[in-house]
Amino acid sequence: DQQVKQNSPSLSVQEGRISILNCDYTNSMFDYFLWYKKYPAEGPTFLISISSIKDKNEDGRFTVFLNKSAKHLSLHIVPSQPGDSAVYFCAASFNAGNMLTFGGGTRLMVKP
Amino acid sequence: GAVVSQHPSWVICKSGTSVKIECRSLDFQATTMFWYRQFPKQSLMLMATSNEGSKATYEQGVEKDKFLINHASLTLSTLTVTSAHPEDSSFYICSASRDMNTEAFFGQGTRLTVV
Numbered sequence: 001d002q003q004v005k006q007n008s009p010s011l012s013v014q015e016g017r018i019s020i021l022n023c024d025y026t027n028s029m030f031d032y033f034l035w036y037k038k039y040p041a042e043g044p045t046f047l048i049s050i051s052s053i054k055d056k057n058e059d060g061r062f063t064v065f066l067n068k069s070a071k072h073l074s075l076h077i078v079p080s081q082p083g084d085s086a087v088y089f090c091a092a093s094f095n096a097g098n099m100l101t102f103g104g105g106t107r108l109m110v111k112p
Numbered sequence: 113g114a115v116v117s118q119h120p121s122w123v124i125c126k127s128g129t130s131v132k133i134e135c136r137s138l139d140f141q142a143t144t145m146f147w148y149r150q151f152p153k154q155s156l157m158l159m160a161t162s163n164e165g166s167k168a169t170y171e172q173g174v175e176k177d178k179f180l181i182n183h184a185s186l187t188l189s190t191l192t193v194t195s196a197h198p199e200d201s202s203f204y205i206c207s208a209s210r211d212m213n214t215e216a217f218f219g220q221g222t223r224l225t226v227v
Contacts, residue, residue, distance in 0.1 A: 043218035098216035
């Protein structure tokens, strides 16, 4: 039973446009959500997070939106750059702890 | 951010042998460390949580006698894959945090190939 799902295994976007990566979760007890970027044969790199008391968090080109009623979050990257090409994982935790449940990942390809 | 180092980055071993993977927090003391496994094109799955000085807590379906975890100091946790078989071939990643409620930092991962 996957508690965190990323339904799009891949996404292709033109450089300069917006990338939108989506994530759904089923467990309403999750109260902290994170996005990671990962390259092959490397560990995940933290990008941005959001607490369940907020519905938006922004950091430079990255914005995360949280819709608690829909149990859905999304990561917006704008403008997208070729260097953003990687696999993006969303993750969720309880009590803002650091034991994470990951989604399946979405491979983002940003074309020059 | 803090630095977490894993060693080795990759290892090839023969079936039936044991392999030890180290996870070190280089510039902070990690009370809690996590071990994840990632199969090709799949998500990172939590294997176990280890707290310094106590026994690791394993996730359902993870054999604790096969995946031995030791967290003997505040800067080092080790994962030993005992009697490794080809199906254990995977990418193993650790993360470390000062405690259960602070940010966890990931190591660079270890690619294990069992032949």
